Amino acid sequence: MSSQTARSNLMALPAIAWLGLFMIVPCLIVFAYAFLTRGLYGGVEYTLTAENFLRVIDPLYAQIFLTSVRIAGLATLFAILIAYPAAYAICLAPKRLQPILLFFAVLPFWSNYLIRTYAWIVLLNREGLINNALRWFGYDGEPLSLLYSEGAVIVGLVYNYLPFVILAIYSSLSRLNGELIEASRDLGASRVRTFWRVTLPLTMPGVAAGGVFIFVLSIGNFVTPALLGGGRFQMIGNLVYDQFLTANDWPFGAALGMVLIAVMIALLLLQARASARFSGETAEARHG
Amino acid sequence: MNERMSKPVLSVDMVVKHFGKTIAVNGISLDIRENEFFALLGPSGCGKTTLLRMIAGFEAPDSGVIRLDERDITRDAPEKRPLNLMFQSYALFPHMTVWQNLAYGLEMEGLPRGEIATRVDDMLTTTDLTALAGRKPAELSGGQKQRVALARALIKRPKVLLLDEPLGALDKKLREKMQLELKRLQSEVGITFIIVTHDQEEALVMADRIAVLRDGNILQCGTPQEIYEQPANRFVAGFIGMMNFIDGEIGTDALFRAGGQALACDLHGLKRNAPAVLAVRPENIRLVSDGTGIAGTVVDVAYHGLDRQLYVKTALSPAPLQVRVAAAGPEEAAARTGASVSLGLNAAACRLFQE
Amino acid sequence: MADALLIKLTGRTILVLVFGFLYLPIAVLVLLSFNESGLPTSWSGFSLRWYVSLAGNSDILHAAWNTLVVAVVATLIATVLGTMLAIGMETRKRRSTPLEALAFSPMVIPDIVLAVALLTLFSRLNVTMGLHTIIISHVIFDLAFVCSVVRARLKNFDFSIVEASRDLGASSFTTFWRVTFPVLLPAIVAGALLAFTLSVDEFIIAFFTAGAGRASITLPMQIYSMIRFGVTPEINALATLVMGVSATVLLISQWLNKEQMTR
Numbered sequence: 001m002s003s004q005t006a007r008s009n010l011m012a013l014p015a016i017a018w019l020g021l022f023m024i025v026p027c028l029i030v031f032a033y034a035f036l037t038r039g040l041y042g043g044v045e046y047t048l049t050a051e052n053f054l055r056v057i058d059p060l061y062a063q064i065f066l067t068s069v070r071i072a073g074l075a076t077l078f079a080i081l082i083a084y085p086a087a088y089a090i091c092l093a094p095k096r097l098q099p100i101l102l103f104f105a106v107l108p109f110w111s112n113y114l115i116r117t118y119a120w121i122v123l124l125n126r127e128g129l130i131n132n133a134l135r136w137f138g139y140d141g142e143p144l145s146l147l148y149s150e151g152a153v154i155v156g157l158v159y160n161y162l163p164f165v166i167l168a169i170y171s172s173l174s175r176l177n178g179e180l181i182e183a184s185r186d187l188g189a190s191r192v193r194t195f196w197r198v199t200l201p202l203t204m205p206g207v208a209a210g211g212v213f214i215f216v217l218s219i220g221n222f223v224t225p226a227l228l229g230g231g232r233f234q235m236i237g238n239l240v241y242d243q244f245l246t247a248n249d250w251p252f253g254a255a256l257g258m259v260l261i262a263v264m265i266a267l268l269l270l271q272a273r274a275s276a277r278f279s280g281e282t283a284e285a286r287h288g
Numbered sequence: 289m290n291e292r293m294s295k296p297v298l299s300v301d302m303v304v305k306h307f308g309k310t311i312a313v314n315g316i317s318l319d320i321r322e323n324e325f326f327a328l329l330g331p332s333g334c335g336k337t338t339l340l341r342m343i344a345g346f347e348a349p350d351s352g353v354i355r356l357d358e359r360d361i362t363r364d365a366p367e368k369r370p371l372n373l374m375f376q377s378y379a380l381f382p383h384m385t386v387w388q389n390l391a392y393g394l395e396m397e398g399l400p401r402g403e404i405a406t407r408v409d410d411m412l413t414t415t416d417l418t419a420l421a422g423r424k425p426a427e428l429s430g431g432q433k434q435r436v437a438l439a440r441a442l443i444k445r446p447k448v449l450l451l452d453e454p455l456g457a458l459d460k461k462l463r464e465k466m467q468l469e470l471k472r473l474q475s476e477v478g479i480t481f482i483i484v485t486h487d488q489e490e491a492l493v494m495a496d497r498i499a500v501l502r503d504g505n506i507l508q509c510g511t512p513q514e515i516y517e518q519p520a521n522r523f524v525a526g527f528i529g530m531m532n533f534i535d536g537e538i539g540t541d542a543l544f545r546a547g548g549q550a551l552a553c554d555l556h557g558l559k560r561n562a563p564a565v566l567a568v569r570p571e572n573i574r575l576v577s578d579g580t581g582i583a584g585t586v587v588d589v590a591y592h593g594l595d596r597q598l599y600v601k602t603a604l605s606p607a608p609l610q611v612r613v614a615a616a617g618p619e620e621a622a623a624r625t626g627a628s629v630s631l632g633l634n635a636a637a638c639r640l641f642q643e
Numbered sequence: 644m645a646d647a648l649l650i651k652l653t654g655r656t657i658l659v660l661v662f663g664f665l666y667l668p669i670a671v672l673v674l675l676s677f678n679e680s681g682l683p684t685s686w687s688g689f690s691l692r693w694y695v696s697l698a699g700n701s702d703i704l705h706a707a708w709n710t711l712v713v714a715v716v717a718t719l720i721a722t723v724l725g726t727m728l729a730i731g732m733e734t735r736k737r738r739s740t741p742l743e744a745l746a747f748s749p750m751v752i753p754d755i756v757l758a759v760a761l762l763t764l765f766s767r768l769n770v771t772m773g774l775h776t777i778i779i780s781h782v783i784f785d786l787a788f789v790c791s792v793v794r795a796r797l798k799n800f801d802f803s804i805v806e807a808s809r810d811l812g813a814s815s816f817t818t819f820w821r822v823t824f825p826v827l828l829p830a831i832v833a834g835a836l837l838a839f840t841l842s843v844d845e846f847i848i849a850f851f852t853a854g855a856g857r858a859s860i861t862l863p864m865q866i867y868s869m870i871r872f873g874v875t876p877e878i879n880a881l882a883t884l885v886m887g888v889s890a891t892v893l894l895i896s897q898w899l900n901k902e903q904m905t906r
Contacts, residue, residue, distance in 0.1 A: 015727060015728035220756065240755050372810055381804055393811035
């Protein structure tokens with residue numbers, strides 16, 4: 001090992017230690033818990049079992065799992081359908097405006113998640129703004145119950161994570177060499193064909209990155225289903241929360257958490273491989 | 289050889305450097321004399337930059353010794369070596385002004401403030417940068433950055449100044465101007481310069497001596513004239529300037545034969561009765577009018593202002609020979625595509641090589 | 644060209660719609676916070692009464708103070724660790740995949756999983772939980788974000804200036820403080836500001852690692868319980884203030900990073 005590598009490792013060491021101690025070790029403990037038995041009065045008993053994972057596929061919980069996948073999938077789909085045109089529109093704007101537009105597109109993402117979710121309660125409420133607006137336009141039926149539904153949860157997720165998906169797609173769109181588009185047009189392809197045959201395939205890594213991001217964050221989400229889905233509506237995140245804080249079944253909660261981690265790792269690996277295949281720019285030389 | 293009796297200021301002795309399995313510098317030895325303008329010339333990947341970085345102290349040789357004024361500096365840290373490097377990217381500190389960039393190296397020597405100020409101001413005057421003293425690097429043009437980088441290295445009054453492709457980032461016009469500028473500055477300050485370049489013209493114009501490198505070895509070391517007129521091998525011959533190569537063989541009668549022609553050249557110890565390559569520069573081929581020369585047809589003409597380059601197809605070689613003729617004058621008539629010409633080679637200026 | 648005009652118009656329309664979608668809900672909250680009645684049903688006049696009542700709410704002030712303590716301390720620790728990590732990663736000769744994964748995972752791990760994992764760790768070790776455990780937990784993702792911002796800067800950092808400094812006679816210690824650090828400083832501050840806003844806004848991990856009782860309640864925890872159990876109009880005012888602070892901090896952070904890049 002060269003002295004430079006030794007110095008670099010030394011610099012990274014405190015952070016590695018912190019992450020190891022407070023992220024890796026706790027995750028390993030949770031992983032171990034997932035194979036233990038629930039104690040009588042909370043806590044755990046050291047009896048090895050695979051029962052916690054079997055319970056995950058119990059119809060009752062499998063149902064929640066499938067709901068979570070469906071909701072996360074729909075949120076991902078809608079977010080991409082909105083974010084792609086949005087990112088494209090930002091790319092069409094004058095060059096000096098683009099960073100500003102992008103900054104303001106991403107700004108809400110860094111502000112308080114709870115508050116942004118709460119804003120939708122105000123909008124979707126039975127006495128909320130949308131119902132008010134409808135009445136103002138002459139609608140006089142029962143107020144619509146928009147809140148506390150799967151739809152509300154999906155809207156909340158799309159709203160909260162859209163900025164990041166725009167950012168991911170924009171960064172791959174803006175890296176696209178404009179001459180490629182011109183070359184395609186020059187070779188006789190229409191705008192539409194150029195988009196399908198050149199632009200879209202080349203920006204798939206951005207779409208994949210944004211899509212995986214919103215899917216992973218949605219499927220393990222706790223706040224949005226809790227606030228916009230109403231008390232009884234559950235996704236995996238809420239189930240994990242319940243096992244730890246109300247049902248006191250930590251081993252089962254641990255198993256559910258591990259399932260979330262497994263889904264996350266699988267998707268990230270898939271995305272890394274897909275974007276490597278699409279862009280072929282993995283073996284880029286580093287400085288020097 | 290143009291022998292100078294001054295002692296070597298820097299000597300590199302059997303220096304070897306590997307990067308993983310690839311060998312970057314393969315046992316190079318060099319003596320660089322006081323006040324010399326020395327060029328390390330070669331294509332990219334030949335090891336010239338690695339050699340320079342080992343002299344500066346940024347890479348450690350696997351084996352071999354580097355001496356400065358007869359003192360072994362091989363293991364010294366870069367900041368302990370009384371020589372300075374001008375970086376290819378200039379490496380100006382972006383958060384400091386021109387003045388602060390120049391003062392930095394003197395501050396590191398712990399000089400008193402007053403002396404630093406005097407020396408910085410003097411150097412700014414010498415390099416004509418006084419008006420830019422308060423600017424930051426981002427506010428400078430490429431040529432100005434280059435001058436600041438040079439000034440920053442020179443102000444330390446190093447024993448040896450190392451320059452890594454100092455003109456590489458400049459456009460052609462500015463490059464030619466700065467070549468002369470650098471040469472003038474070098475003789476003015478009396479510091480030994482070692483320059484790394486891949487541009488043979490740059491090396492020929494500026495250097496007192498040139499070492500041509502390839503694959504981590506020195507192929508030839510000598511004055512520009514020696515390298516141009518007596519290249520040591522086929523690679524050097526082809527790398528420096530324009531060159532025609534003619535494949536043929538040396539007969540038992542010591543004549544070089546190719547395409548039905550025989551030529552008497554200096555064999556300088558080459559094997560007889562064996563294949564050989566003849567190298568001749570375009571300016572050493574003449575058009576002859578008495579019909580005794582080698583017959584050929586002009587296939588292409590390139591106009592260069594002062595002269596023309598003719599491409600003449602002959603029986604000597606599959607590729608057309610390059611011939612340089614004056615743009616105006618009696619040879620003008622031949623300078624058109626399709627013309628039949630007769631060529632004469634200046635045998636004294638031809639070189640023979642055997643692989 | 645009619646074609647080009649059409650594309651331009653479509654682009655503008657999309658931008659208006661998307662920005663409308665992103666900012667309208669926020670704008671409604673801000674507007675409501677100044678509504679005398681506090682109700683979304685009707686506008687009954689401009690008033691600052693909800694801000695005044697906020698200032699008199701000791702629960703909220705207590706939570707705000709806790710949040711500030713957590714965010715400041717966590718940001719300080721995370722900035723040092725994250726910057727060092729970034730330098731360590733970018734000066735390596737070869738990329739280390741495990742290290743890349745380690746530095747990346749705090750940004751993607753589901754927060755509920757990290758939250759229960761930390762709860763498990765602290766309760767196993769019988770650590771009394773409070774602000775200190777929230778700080779320890781926040782440093783995890785804070786340092787990952789600081790690291791990614793500083794690394795982005797290091798990617799177009801000309802490492803030859805470090806060598807130039809050594810060449811001009813500076814030791815590696817002097818070089819760090821006189822050259823590397825000043826050049827990186829704007830990125831470090833930008834990363835720190837980002838970490839600060841993330842810490843101020845984080846809810847679930849704080850909720851799980853705060854321990855029992857109200858002693859170490861933070862602002863997001865307070866907001867969550869206000870949303871869940873009885874929405875009072877005060878929350879609109881609180882939301883407006885919190886978002887205003889985040890937006891300001893982020894604007895400064897962005898501006899610093901831009902300054903740097905254009906240099």
